[in-house]
Amino acid sequence: MAEEIILKAGGNVYGGWTKISVTRSLEAMSGSFDLELTWKWQGNSGQYKAFMEPIKQGEACIVEIGGERVITGYVDDWVPSYDEGQVIISVSGRDKTSDLVDCSIDMASGQFNNQTLTQIANTVCKPFGIKVIVNTDVGAAFPRIQIEQGETPHELLSRLARQRGVLLTSDTLGNLVITRRSKQSAGVSLILGENVKAARGRFSYRQRFSKFKIKAAGAAFGGNWDSAPLSSVGGISAEVTDTEVGRYRPMIIVNEEITTAEGAAKRGQWERQRSIAKSNTAEYTVTGWRIPQTGKLWNINTLVPVTDEIIGLDEELLISSVMFSEDDAGRLAVVSVVKPESFDIPAQVVKQTKLGGGEWSQ
Structure with a gap:
């Protein structure tokens, strides 16, 4: 079944995108999207404006795949270009949590005393209208936390999360999620010669220390x-x-x-x-955006057995990021995997x- 990616923004629904990229990552506080549409020039600027003008940078938006929401956030960039025969419209954006990455914390006190990560996250996220979802134990309260001048919520919460061994990511509704690595199965295996279209591994010593x-x-x-x-x-x-x-x-x-x-x-x-x-990562390209066995979209923070004699993997790994794409190469999902213990202690x-x-x- 053909599924369309649609962008809802400015009270309108936009489809027919000719180039698509939507990324969600367990290591990123915000998901992102890049959409491109080629519109053949018909000599009628009024028709063009009526079609595209409502999309504005900064506009609240929703991105859906087959009616399933994958991004809730804002349009970051609106990039129109053209030549003598066509107009190309590029639209990119991120989850609501992108404001936590870009903006500074503006608090009169500048510090927190004897508060947990959850309490601090709720305080710094509230002015942005972002809800905090906590799926794990965040540990004890911090005796004292000083906000650095110009520090962003992302920078503050990331340094605190490192001390509690938890992950900061976002969900498809644009909420900030405090979580740990999951033990949930993706319901599929990645197997060389069966469902893997392409693969790439990276095994490095640069970031390893004794x-x-x-x-x-x-x-x-x-x-x-x-x-x-x-x-x-x-x-x-x-x-x-x-x-x-x-x-x-x-x-x-x-x-x-x-x-x-x-x-x-x-x-x-x-x-x-x-x-x-x-230091130990691999990414697998598969055809389609959904898992045939379950009908679900590929999702981060799920476990997938990998059998790959070329790269040398035969174990259960954790999906750390997923990129959904569509262009001249077809409709693909790029699934990045890591060792599960790399997100655990x-x-x-x-x-x-x-x-x-x-x-x-x-």
Whole structure:
């Protein structure tokens, strides 16, 4: 069944796009779209204006695939071009959460005291009209968080999420989602010689390190650190090793906030796992936007078994991003996969963590 991508904006519905790209990623706070339409010039500018003029940059919009919403956000760019025979209209945009990426936090106080990630996220998202969906435990409250001058909600929440080992992404309704990696199956396998049209792997050592040392200021009295004597406030450190890295490659990270030993450990464990994700990736191109076995659109944060003798994969992997495209090459989905543990903190990694306190060791 042929499915059309439509853009709803300015009270109108636009279809017939000749070039399409819609991307959702577990690693991005905002989904995005790029649509292009070629309109053959018929010598009637009034007809053209009546068709395209209502689309305005900054306009609220919705993108749907076969009646299923995939983007809720705004039109970023409206790019018209033409020659003697045709007009080409390009429209691009992102989820509502794009405002969290672009804009600065404007708060009189400039800090949060003894608040959880959920509370902080709700506070900074409220002025933008963005709802926060929490699908996981976000951990303990932060003793004190200072907003940097000009810092965006994305920058603030990302540095806090790293300390709690959680992911920040968006859903198809434009909400901010705080989550962890899923154990849900995609209901399909990617198999060389069957449903894989093309593939590309990347396995790198550039982002791998033998150990991650997190250094941070800590407070013995938790949320009451301001009233604690100076002698009780000291340095906290956590060290996480990566036994897969054989040579000496240390990475020292200075934590941005006052934290606990547990918080420093979580940050180190998370940095180790994310380095694995950045260093071991593969993307698979398949025909069509939906999974034949389920009829559902390919979706991020789902598990898919991969059998690929050329790239050397025979394991269950996590879908980290999906790009739906259509052009002269046909209707395709590009599915990016990573090791599931790269978005998780396995028990073995916790065992490989050493904690320190008092003066920072060198």
